[in-house]
Amino acid sequence: MSSDLNFFDLFLQASILVQFVMLLLLAVSIFSWAFIFERSKALTFARTEMKKFEDKFWSGVDLNKLYQELSARQSIEGMSSMFCAGFKEYVRLRKSPSTPAEAVMDGSYRAMRVALSREIDSLENRLPFLATAGSISPYIGLFGTVWGIMNAFIALGEVQQATLAMVAPGIAEALIATAMGLFAAIPAVIAYNRFSHQVEKLENNYGNFMEEFSSILHRQALASNADSAARPVSHN
Structure with a gap:
């Protein structure tokens, strides 16, 4: 048994x-x-x-040198952007000797949080579309299927002698809509779940770096304040 029907027909x-x-x-x-x-x-x-930056950061490189090297780039992304944002704010606040260490840390941490938020927004770009495509595509296809089958049965009711050959093309074209809906939805759902998991892991790694880098800056701020307090005061 053969059929001359194909997708384009x-x-x-x-x-x-x-x-x-x-x-x-x-x-x-x-x-x-x-x-x-x-x-x-x-x-x-x-x-x-992230891997390249972590390798360089934990290699013991001077933070000022690393900041200058990254700042010279045309674009800074990922963990590098959080480092630059936090270190830039740290240096700016440390220019005022009267600024407490806690205020310095609070400012640098807020700067890193803003950079983190921007990076996550960038990483999550296009993901809402994949989530929407995965959610609604089967229903769009099902709508086309219901409409096609309804038209096939309406046409079938207008003839006196109905045969399977008369209704088969209408049902087939309707079912293709459901198949196309699944074809559009399944890859989108799989990709959305996979990418969301990867973004979550990156966000966790970024958050861990922020905490570790904040601890380093905090120790430097306390040491700097201690040095300033130990300096003798001159009287004119």
Whole structure:
């Protein structure tokens, strides 16, 4: 048993609404795959950048030298941006000898929190689209299926002798809409869950670095205050 029906024939034979649903799902699928590749590349770069920065940071490099090196770059991303934001604020506040160590730490920590928020927003870019595509695509496809089957049975009711050959194309074109909905939704859901987990791990690593870097700056601030207090006061 053979059939001359194929996807393009079924698409052309479908109603305008079902054709629109199919084209919409095709567009959603194309955008989803484009965003999947783009996010995969961005998150891989973020993990690589984090590893390189941590290796350099914990190698014992001078913080001033590291800050100057990173500041010379055209763009600073990931953990490097948090380091630069915190260290820049730390240096700015330390220029005033009367600033308490706690105030210095509070300011530098807030600067790092702002940088962290910006980095997470950047990493989560496109993820809402994948979540939305994964959630609504099956329902869009199901809507096209229901509409197509309804039209097939309405046409079937207008003839006196109904056969399976008469209703099969209409049902087939309707079921294609459901298949396309699943084709668009499944990769989007898988990618969203995977990327969300990766962003969460990066956020945890960034948060741990902030705490460790804050401890280092705090010790430096206390040591600096102690040195200032130990200096003899001159009287004119």
